[in-house]
Amino acid sequence: MCSICGCGEHETLEHDHHDDHHHHDHGALHAHAADLPVTRMVQIEQNIMAKNQRYADANRQFFAERKLFVINLVSSPGSGKTSLLVKTVEALKAEMPVAVIEGDQQTGLDAERIKATGVAAWQINTGKGCHLDAHAVGHAMDHLPEIKNGVLFIENVGNLVCPAGFDLGEAHKVVVLSTTEGEDKPLKYPDMFHAADLMILNKSDLLPYVDFSVAKAETYAKQVHPGITSLTLSARSGEGLEAWYDWLRAGVARVSA
Numbered sequence: 001m002c003s004i005c006g007c008g009e010h011e012t013l014e015h016d017h018h019d020d021h022h023h024h025d026h027g028a029l030h031a032h033a034a035d036l037p038v039t040r041m042v043q044i045e046q047n048i049m050a051k052n053q054r055y056a057d058a059n060r061q062f063f064a065e066r067k068l069f070v071i072n073l074v075s076s077p078g079s080g081k082t083s084l085l086v087k088t089v090e091a092l093k094a095e096m097p098v099a100v101i102e103g104d105q106q107t108g109l110d111a112e113r114i115k116a117t118g119v120a121a122w123q124i125n126t127g128k129g130c131h132l133d134a135h136a137v138g139h140a141m142d143h144l145p146e147i148k149n150g151v152l153f154i155e156n157v158g159n160l161v162c163p164a165g166f167d168l169g170e171a172h173k174v175v176v177l178s179t180t181e182g183e184d185k186p187l188k189y190p191d192m193f194h195a196a197d198l199m200i201l202n203k204s205d206l207l208p209y210v211d212f213s214v215a216k217a218e219t220y221a222k223q224v225h226p227g228i229t230s231l232t233l234s235a236r237s238g239e240g241l242e243a244w245y246d247w248l249r250a251g252v253a254r255v256s257a
Ligand SMILES: Nc1nc2c(ncn2[C@@H]2O[C@H](COP(=O)(O)OP(=O)(O)O)[C@@H](O)[C@H]2O)c(=O)[nH]1
Pocket: 075, 076, 077, 078, 079, 080, 081, 082, 083, 084, 158, 202, 203, 204, 205, 206, 233, 234, 235, 236, 237
């Protein structure tokens, strides 16, 4: 078990690779944090983060060569990431090349929801792991058709903690917070809101029924990240989606230029 976030994934980054194309073997290589001296644990953490950064840098280079605008969608489970992606790929697929990488601990359900729209998707199952890492994302690209001058969405594993610390090579982390979760989440999970460049407040259709202040959520997010942008929308009703599509179009135009 790793001390970075308590998930069982990092040992896959820690063992020596025979080559760049190996399979993750979740569970087989668990390090037991409790048995390790602190200095050794710090060293392992540094190795994990350094290796992830090397893979993230390689991904970023790969995405730049293909002029791909890459979004890493992060949130707690159930905020509406997949619902928003289904609407988004439906809206943009005729306009630009689109592909999706889905991350969940188990099942291929979210990738199936995307594929039902006709857009290519690849599911990564992290097992005990609570976030995607750059190495797995790099391999996922082997399973998607090559696209250029478009957008690649990566839906991370749902939680507001672990995915904050792992660069996947994306252009932006986008955090989705839904109106049923409470407006205090940026203060409680500051690392995530600090890492994200855009905060999407989803489920605006439920605002009449829940005690959620959009103004407070935005104030709290700006306290932890003054530069964060915010959009309020509903993946269900479609309210506010055009502004999100325009934000994506501007990003695609920037990387294509
Ligand atoms: N009322 C409402 N429900 C939504 C909205 N977006 C998603 N949901 C619902 O929220 C639940 C979780 O959505 P999902 O997309 O699977 O969330 P994910 O876990 O973040 O991918 C589902 O029941 C969705 O139908 C929204 O804008 N409004």
